[in-house]
Amino acid sequence: MRPKSKGFFYVTTPIYYVNDVPHIGHAYTTIAADILTRFKRLEGYQAFFLTGTDEHGQKVEKAAQERGVDPKAHCDEMVKRFQSLWQRLNISNNDFIRTTEPRHKKVVQQILQDLYDRGEIYQDSYEGWYCVPCERFWTEKDLAGGNCPDCLREVVEILEKNYFFRMSKYQSWLIEHIEKNDRFILPTSRRNEILGFLHGPLEDLCISRPKKRLRWGIEIPFDTDYVTYVWFDALINYVSGIGYGSGENAFSHFWPQAIHLIGKDILTTHTVYWPTMLQGIGLTPPGMVFAHGWWTVEGKRCPNRFRMWWSRTG
Template identity: 50%
Template sequence: MDKKFYVTTPIYYVNDQPHIGHTCTTLAADIIARYHRLLGEKVFFLTGTDEHGAKVAQAAKKAGLLPQDFCDQVSQSFQNIWPQLNIKYHYFVRTTNPDHKKIVQAMLQKIYRRGDIYQAQYQGYYCVGCEKFITETELVNGRCPLHPKQKIQKQSEKNYFFKLSAYVPSLIKAIEDESDPHHYEIIPESKKREVLSKLKVGVADLSVSRAHVAWGIPVPWDEKQTIYVWFDALLNYYSALEINHQKKFWPANVHVVAKDILWFHTVIWEAMLLSAGLSLPKTIFIHSFYTVAGQKMSKSLGNVITPHQLLEKFGIDGTRYLIAANFPYSSDRDVSWQKFDEKFNADLANGLGNLVARIAKLCENSQLKFEPAKPGWDRRYQKYLAKYQLEPALKLVWQWISRADQQVNQNQVWQQKGAALKKSLQSLVADIRQIAYHLQPFVPETAAKIAKQFAGPAIKTQPPLFPRLK
């Protein structure tokens, strides 16, 4: 039976255009998906857009468009950009899809019938930027710490609540106990500790409906209310499989998300699934943010980096490499155009590109023939990717590049002849094939070019892989 692997990105809010943060998450999921395909597994890779809620309604109004027209427009910008980065997803889910809406309503109804939803008065604060109910203790100077420029909304309304607190003991056990049938992993470890610490302090029940947000899915037994946008959004991971008749992939092997939505994906989502009697995801991989030249990315500062800008300057594989090699794994990562330029020249033009060109030239001049051979996976590399550690996996490959370059220089291969030259070039060609093989998930076009060039028996020079930036 074929081994299956299900990987997802979060679905992105349509209140904004794609930027480097969206690109980072989606590219990570694509690298993971490509690697598992190369292992021979059947892969389902999901991405999409989150299209309901007050934030989207406000953005549509500001743009002078009806909410659905606005959603169609921005969702298309996400659908357009990913193929340009050679990101190959299987399905793009939209929460305004009528089939998704029906599945969300059916799931809420199921949880309601189980007795896990009740009606009560909600009094407190709501951040439209986060689409999240927040407590007074979470406020910083009376504002949401993630959206300090937005006024916080104080609300009092009759809503429907999900008994989140009832699932806290089960969630703690599922996270801590690897033998628990519902066990799920939170990566990296620092995020796991953060979630457990918050769970052990105590968790309030969650409002799962809104009385005054028209742009949403109606509560099936009370159409005066709409379903809370996060309850709607999280169910995309389930609805997409049902829509595509691919429930055999359930549950997800990994949800790739950024740290600002950690709580929804490590606590609320799992509690919903327990209530609905569904299997929990196996891993939630949470990455951090990019800062730009030491500052938070924001429109007001004019420092937002977009995938279009990166593609224009660095090309497809140049962009893919720079994001993966600067991946914000467990802490925020500072980037800048200068840093990107320097890394492109050092690692791609002078590093990989120069090595491939040197060895190809030596092979061509030698007129030797090289037997085709398929490399195998390096165990250290596989260990890194099993934990979704993209940057260490790439660093390992670049160690091989550096080692091969040193071998050329130390042995002065360009001066060798006869058996010594043949032995050196056979070793170097094997190194290049190994490098190309392990670059496949990260820079697939470049890996394919190198593999073809060094397939043998004759090896010829080709145009530079990555011309140096001036």
């Protein structure tokens, strides 16, 4: 029999964009998380391994529309490709969270309301350029020949009211946190990258999308004309998946010593947005964010299929 537990251990993968076709990058992160979890279990830890899918956003809405099905029904179908692949790869995750689940939506709305009540969220108008396919805002200087610098498609000019999270006020706290905890961001090259990024001014984060433009998202509890920005929604899975706010013991056992395994393309969301969001609601940041590299195939680069992020200034 196993001796008494050595303690708690918590590993996560990013939640994968449900519209994506599972590729080698998804498999890589998930295999690494599985190996780490299995190792810790054999060491005698009570280890929890969470993976899942990110199911909101314009692309999902559009794909469902094109097929003439309800977005949730579309997700229910698409999610199986991930779940069956994990089964074939012998992945031993303890739970699989989907952002369309009530247990997740409830926590996202609870956190939004909490931040709003604390004065951490305010309304302001946003003026700039928007790329519809990328769901991303750009400033004038970002544009490439008047087009989206990412996909080179046309952008539209918009002026609209949105809600912003006071991320900027946490800048010096975040720098200090990173400097004091040398295992918070690994490898060290990534830590330096983020410290470099934080040399410039940190903007507030736009966390809403007007429903007239996007309906397939989590409604903002204090203004039902809006849904939540997808990244704000997605990051919260790491706490909603272990029962934050539900009074369950799991949360107090597994937070904050979480280890988030990610690809290096989503470093900023995980090491800037996420810790400041947590700080805003009075939670400790995760223990470690480890960003792995990219795979080329036979010398050629895989497409970056992780969702892009944006901030107030793009």
